[in-house]
Amino acid sequence: xxxxxxxxxxxxxxxxxxxxxxxxxxxxxxxxxxxxxxxxxxxxxxxxxxxxxxxxxxxxxxxxxxxxxxxxxxxxxxxxxxxxxxxxxxxxxxxxxxxxxxxxxxxxxxxxxxxxxxxxxxxxxxxxxxxxxxxxxxxxxxxxxxxxxxxxxxxxxxxxxxxxxxxxxxxxxxxxxxxxxxxxxxxxxxxxxxxxxxxxxxxxxxxxxxxxxxxxxxxxxxxxxxxxxxxxxxxxxxxxxxxxxxxxxxxxxxxxxxxxxxxxxxxxxxxxxxxxxxxxxxxxxxxxx
Numbered sequence: 001x002x003x004x005x006x007x008x009x010x011x012x013x014x015x016x017x018x019x020x021x022x023x024x025x026x027x028x029x030x031x032x033x034x035x036x037x038x039x040x041x042x043x044x045x046x047x048x049x050x051x052x053x054x055x056x057x058x059x060x061x062x063x064x065x066x067x068x069x070x071x072x073x074x075x076x077x078x079x080x081x082x083x084x085x086x087x088x089x090x091x092x093x094x095x096x097x098x099x100x101x102x103x104x105x106x107x108x109x110x111x112x113x114x115x116x117x118x119x120x121x122x123x124x125x126x127x128x129x130x131x132x133x134x135x136x137x138x139x140x141x142x143x144x145x146x147x148x149x150x151x152x153x154x155x156x157x158x159x160x161x162x163x164x165x166x167x168x169x170x171x172x173x174x175x176x177x178x179x180x181x182x183x184x185x186x187x188x189x190x191x192x193x194x195x196x197x198x199x200x201x202x203x204x205x206x207x208x209x210x211x212x213x214x215x216x217x218x219x220x221x222x223x224x225x226x227x228x229x230x231x232x233x234x235x236x237x238x239x240x241x242x243x244x245x246x247x248x249x250x251x252x253x254x255x256x257x258x259x260x261x262x263x264x265x266x267x268x269x270x271x272x273x274x275x276x277x278x279x280x281x282x283x284x285x286x287x288x289x
Contacts, residue, residue, distance in 0.1 A: 012059055020052035027278075042278060044285035054259070064253045079188045083181070088288050089258035090179045093244065094134040095287030096262055096280065100269025101237050103143040106130060108231035109238060116155045120220035121213055123148050124165040124172075128209075131173025133241035135180040140170040161220055172209060176201050178248040179258060195251045234272070240265040 027048075028040035036042060057067050068082075075081040097103065107126055114122035123144070131140035144166050152162040174180050178194045187194045244261040248254060262284065269275030275283065 015059060016052040016056040019055040020048050023051045024048035031278075043281055044288075046288055047281045047284050050284075064256050068253065068255050083184045083188055086179060086184050086254055086258065087181055089255065089262065090135045090181075090287075091139075091289075092284040092287030093179075093240070093258050093261045093265065094136055094139045096265040096269065096275075096283045097134065097240055098139075098143055099279065099283040099286075100265055100272070100274045101234065102240055102265060103130060104147075105233040105235070105237040106241065107144060107147050108233035109235070111151065112231045112233060117221045118217070119151060119155050120157055120162055120165050121216045123151065123162055124169040124212065124216060127166045127169025128173040128176075129169075130241065131170040132177045133173075133245045135174070135177040135183070137170040137174035137180075140173065141166055144170075157220070161216075165216065165220075168212060172205060175205055179244070179254060184254075193251070194254065195249060198249060236268055237272070240268065 024043060024045060025040075027043035031039035031042050053071065057064075057071075060067055060070070062070075069078070072078045072081045072085070106129065110122050110126045111119070127140055127144050130144065131137050134140060145163070148162050148166045149159065151157070152159045174182070176198060177183060178198050183194055183197055187197050240261050243264055244257055247257045247260075266275060266280040266283075270277070270280060
């Protein structure tokens with residue numbers, strides 16, 4: 001019988017724990033010194049723990065997939081834990097992107113260049129894009145719904161039809177998204193790759209989507225088309241969606257893609273002043289919840 005290998009004690013093993021303590025305790029001390037009320041409750045503990053986990057990922061040897069497998073095995077059943085972790089990260093990504101203005105910039109970019117007579121088609125495509133990139137139909141509907149109502153009022157388009165486009169586009173994107181909860185659950189339980197599921201769903205969804213666009217082209221024109229209006233948008237704030245979408249479809253590890261997307265969105269938000277370090281971590285925690 002093979003003897004178990006002895007693990008040599010190493011200070012390096014304590015570094016992730018020390019990172020967690022430094023982030024959580026350090027932020028509390030700094031905020032306390034600044035006179036912030038309930039200072040030690042401002043920095044969410046789960047985000048501080050995530051910093052320690054990321055530190056461990058950098059320290060241990062092996063590929064990202066091997067490290068992620070080690071992490072998952074320490075938590076519980078691999079299929080369930082992987083789904084839960086990706087749910088959390090997808091929620092955090094969507095929350096940070098919305099907080100830093102990514103949704104508004106994406107919608108306004110489309111509204112600026114789509115002629116008003118095709119605005120319902122544009123709402124359908126924008127909803128599909130955001131839902132595909134974030135993996136959440138509900139989050140997409142909540143983010144775009146109020147904007148779509150205002151667009152319908154300004155352009156004279158049918159409000160029920162515009163909202164139907166939001167719902168339809170969100171469901172289409174959720175069906176295609178590689179980071180959607182249904183995608184994660186189905187691929188993990190059936191033992192197939194997420195990018196293969198995307199390909200199959202793309203072929204199945206392509207014809208219905210084209211038919212929908214044709215019908216919207218015929219029946220979705222506003223009664224009184226308005227002139228094209230320039231909306232305020234920032235192309236840089238659309239980049240996190242493209243980053244996640246392209247790399248996920250390319251087959252990169254979803255954990256790595258989502259983590260990178262979260263930090264990219266956070267960096268952009270802090271650069272343009274929409275986020276601070278504290279509001280960034282709070283947005284992550286909001287996405288977790």
